[in-house]
Amino acid sequence: MAINKTRLHKKHIEHNAKMVDFSGWNMPINYGSQINEHNIVRSSAGIFDVSHMTVFDLSGSEQKAFLRKLLPNDISKIINYQKGLYSPLLDKSGNILDDLIVYNMDNNFRIISNCATSVQNHEWFIKQSTKFDVGVCLNEDVSIIAVQGPESIKILNKIGYNDINNLSNFDIKFDASVMIAKTGYTGEEGFEIILNNSEVVSFWEKLIDVGASPIGLGARDTLRLEAGLNLYGVDMDQTNNPYESNLSWTIDFNDSDRDFIGKKALSLIDKNISKELKGVILKERGILRSGQVISHENGAGKILSGTFSPTLGYSIGMARLDKGHNNKGKVLIRNKEFNIEIISLPFIRKGKMRL
Numbered sequence: 001m002a003i004n005k006t007r008l009h010k011k012h013i014e015h016n017a018k019m020v021d022f023s024g025w026n027m028p029i030n031y032g033s034q035i036n037e038h039n040i041v042r043s044s045a046g047i048f049d050v051s052h053m054t055v056f057d058l059s060g061s062e063q064k065a066f067l068r069k070l071l072p073n074d075i076s077k078i079i080n081y082q083k084g085l086y087s088p089l090l091d092k093s094g095n096i097l098d099d100l101i102v103y104n105m106d107n108n109f110r111i112i113s114n115c116a117t118s119v120q121n122h123e124w125f126i127k128q129s130t131k132f133d134v135g136v137c138l139n140e141d142v143s144i145i146a147v148q149g150p151e152s153i154k155i156l157n158k159i160g161y162n163d164i165n166n167l168s169n170f171d172i173k174f175d176a177s178v179m180i181a182k183t184g185y186t187g188e189e190g191f192e193i194i195l196n197n198s199e200v201v202s203f204w205e206k207l208i209d210v211g212a213s214p215i216g217l218g219a220r221d222t223l224r225l226e227a228g229l230n231l232y233g234v235d236m237d238q239t240n241n242p243y244e245s246n247l248s249w250t251i252d253f254n255d256s257d258r259d260f261i262g263k264k265a266l267s268l269i270d271k272n273i274s275k276e277l278k279g280v281i282l283k284e285r286g287i288l289r290s291g292q293v294i295s296h297e298n299g300a301g302k303i304l305s306g307t308f309s310p311t312l313g314y315s316i317g318m319a320r321l322d323k324g325h326n327n328k329g330k331v332l333i334r335n336k337e338f339n340i341e342i343i344s345l346p347f348i349r350k351g352k353m354r355l
Contacts, residue, residue, distance in 0.1 A: 006051035007143050007200050015214050022217060023116040025052040030216035037219035038310045041186055042351045045149035046215035047207050050185075054118035055142055055194065056111040056125065060134040063109050067102060070128055072242065072260050074252040078104045084170040084181055087250050089113070089121065094241045094265035097124060099232050103181060105174055110194075112144075114232050128261070143200035147212065148190030148223075150351065156180075156191060158210040159203075164191065185220060187227025187348055225305050225316065228279060228346030234290065235277065235304045235318050241266065244275040244320060246345060275301070278325070280317040281341040286333050288317035293332045294340065298324030303331065309347065316347050 004025045012019065017028035028049065030037060040046045058066070067075040073087035083104055089097040098121055100113040113121050118138075125136045147155055153165055163173060167182040174180070177196050184190035195203060208214070221231070228246070230236050236245040243251075243266075251266060252258075280303065282288050288306030299322025306317035321329075321342065330337045 034218040045151040048146040051143040090262035094262040186223040226348040296325040296329035
C-alpha cells in the first residue's frame with residue numbers, strides 16, 4: 001500500500017528526521033532527541049508538521065443545524081464568533097467514534113479530525129447529512145503547521161503575524177489562504193496554522209529562520225500525555241463513552257429540544273457510570289506502558305498511555321479504572337507489583353507541575 005507524504009517531507013529529511021509510518025503517513029518521530037524536543041516546547045517554541053490530520057470543509061445553508069445534530073457539544077456556543085469548538089463524535093449508543101475540532105469561519109464551518117479515522121468519518125458525515133442542506137468536502141489542498149510553546153507568539157510575530165497577541169484559546173483569524181487558531185495538543189500556549197499546500201514550505205522555512213525548532217511526533221505524544229489529552233484509538237475508542245473518558249464537559253444538554261446523536265443513550269449511561277479516566281504516577285524505577293494491569297482496593301483497570309515524563313522525571317500514564325481507588329493502587333510490570341499514585345489529570349499545565 002502506498003504511503004502518504006506531506007508537502008514538508010523533503011524538509012524533514014533535510015533536518016535528519018527519523019521517519020516512521022503513522023496511520024499510513026510517513027512522518028517525523030524525532031529529529032535526533034525526543035527528550036530535547038519535548039523540553040524545547042516546554043521552554044521556548046517548536047514547530048510540528050501535522051498535515052496528516054484531516055480537514056473537512058462544510059457548505060450549504062444548514063451547516064449549523066447539521067452540526068447541532070452531529071455533535072454532543074453545541075456549535076451554538078460559537079455561532080457569533082470566529083472560534084473553534086472541541087467535541088467528541090458519537091454513535092447512536094453514545095460511544096466515541098473520534099474527537100475533533102470545529103471552526104466557525106463566518107458561519108462556514110471547518111472540521112479537523114484524526115487521520116486514522118478519516119475514511120470512516122467522511123462516510124459518517126455523508127450518511128448523517130442527507131436530511132440537511134449541507135455539503136461535506138474533504139479538503140486535500142491544505143497543510144497544517146503547529147507552533148507550540150511559551151514563545152510561540154514571539155515566533156509568529158517575527159514573521160509578520162502581529163494581530164494574534166490577544167487571541168483567547170480557540171479563537172481564530174483567517175483570510176483567503178491562511179487560518180490561524182489558538183489551539184494545540186501540547187498543554188502549552190500555541191497556534192495551529194492551516195494554509196494552502198503551495199505556501200507551506202516557505203512558511204516552514206520562515207519559522208526555522210527566526211529560531212523555531214522542528215519537533216517530531218514522539219515529543220508531541222509525551223507533551224500531550226503530560227497535559228492529560230486523550231489520544232483516540234489509545235485512550236478512548238468506540239467501546240468508550242465520554243463520561244469514562246474525561247469528556248463529560250463536552251456533553252451539552254442545555255437545549256432540551258436539541259436531539260444530537262447519542263443523546264438518549266448518554267442520558268442513561270450517566271446514571272450508571274462505573275469507570276473513570278485518571279492519571280497514574282510511578283516514582284519507582286520502571287516505565288508505565290499500554291496494557292499493564294492496575295489493581296486497587298475496590299477494583300482494577302489498565303494503563304492506556306504510558307511513558308517517561310521528561311518534565312517530571314518519572315513515569316506517568318493514563319488509565320481507565322473502576323471507581324473507588326482512594327488515589328492508591330498497584331501496577332504489574334514484568335510480573336512484579338509497584339506502588340502507584342492515582343490523580344486527576346492533567347500532570348502539567350502550561351509547563352507547571354500540578355502535583
